[in-house]
Amino acid sequence: MTSMTNKPSNVTRRGFVLALAAAMSVLTIAPVSRADEMDDLKASFKARLSKLKALQDSGVVGETFDGWVALVKGDSDGAGAIVSAENADRTKLYDLIAKKQQVGASVVAERNGVRNFGNAAASHYLKTKDGTWVQKKDLKS
Amino acid sequence: MKTLSCILMAGVMSVMSGCHTSHEVKTDSVVEIKPIKIEPIYARIDIYIKIDKELDSFFDFEESVKPKPAEPAATETPATQKEGA
Numbered sequence: 001m002t003s004m005t006n007k008p009s010n011v012t013r014r015g016f017v018l019a020l021a022a023a024m025s026v027l028t029i030a031p032v033s034r035a036d037e038m039d040d041l042k043a044s045f046k047a048r049l050s051k052l053k054a055l056q057d058s059g060v061v062g063e064t065f066d067g068w069v070a071l072v073k074g075d076s077d078g079a080g081a082i083v084s085a086e087n088a089d090r091t092k093l094y095d096l097i098a099k100k101q102q103v104g105a106s107v108v109a110e111r112n113g114v115r116n117f118g119n120a121a122a123s124h125y126l127k128t129k130d131g132t133w134v135q136k137k138d139l140k141s
Numbered sequence: 142m143k144t145l146s147c148i149l150m151a152g153v154m155s156v157m158s159g160c161h162t163s164h165e166v167k168t169d170s171v172v173e174i175k176p177i178k179i180e181p182i183y184a185r186i187d188i189y190i191k192i193d194k195e196l197d198s199f200f201d202f203e204e205s206v207k208p209k210p211a212e213p214a215a216t217e218t219p220a221t222q223k224e225g226a
Contacts, residue, residue, distance in 0.1 A: 111193055
């Protein structure tokens, strides 16, 4: 005579363990992949930094109040490509921080705009809210 | 006799309860409650601080190229001359 028991079968138990393992791996991999993405972004920003600063020092490129870089005058010395690459990376960075802090990406962008205005050299061009380019030394706070 | 005293007591009690004075003071005071507007300013500042920290931490490599604040011009002090030199 066979006895009926209410013990979960091996198949059910294995399924539960597998589901738990999958959930754990998702929870641990997500932050790691985010950190990897941040590291890659940082490397990309670092590689471009000297060129970007040179363009800012020469007055070809400037910072905007809403957290982007833009051409002050015409495109020269491949400045357009640098600006595009910088803004593409900034878009990714703003999205990552916005997701983490649960705010809109534009909020992060504007905070970086404030930060960049603060860090700019006196000769650097800054685009204000009214759409005009002014050198930091001439900026009225 | 007992019944009579009870009736008397009841009578006295009913008369006493009927004789009372009441004082009503009516006031017309209007308390105006203005709507309280709570702005989420603290929450906004808090989130700005967090975002600024994230940005500062991310762009820490920029410290090396940050323009240094202008230092006050050093005043030249005349070199002291040794006596007899």
